[in-house]
Amino acid sequence: MPKSIHRPEYAALCALLREKRLEAGLQQTEVSARLKRRQPFVSDVERGVRxxxxxxxxxxxxVYEVDLVELIREYLQRTAPQSGSRKKKQPK
Known part of the structure; x- marks a missing residue:
């Protein structure tokens, strides 16, 4: 299995975080200031390299004023396999 940052699910998480930042009306520099991190941290997160x-x-x-559980739910909805395409696990 590939490392998580190389999986499509991670790209979906990064896109979701970028959307939440934009919905909050924040620039990357504002987010980094609130986190007390450098701006490249936010950029690296959104590009999927961190x-x-x-x-x-x-x-x-x-910072984005979203509930963590709701954020995870939205991520799971976006990455859930389409009905009928789920692979069945093989017994060991």
Whole structure:
């Protein structure tokens, strides 16, 4: 299995975070200032070149004023397999 930052699901997460930033009306520089991080951190997150841990994801959700659980739900909806295309697991 490829590393998570190379999977389509990670690209979906990065796109979702960018959308949430834009919906919040924030520039990357504003987000980085609120996080007390350098601006390239936000850019790297949105471009998918930097992995996030759960704490960083929570921090971003707070800056964007979105509920972390709702953010994760939206991510799961976007990445859920279409009905009928789910692969069945093979028994071990």
């Amino acid at each position: 992995r996030l841990d759960l704490i960083e994801l929570q921090d971003l959700a707070e």
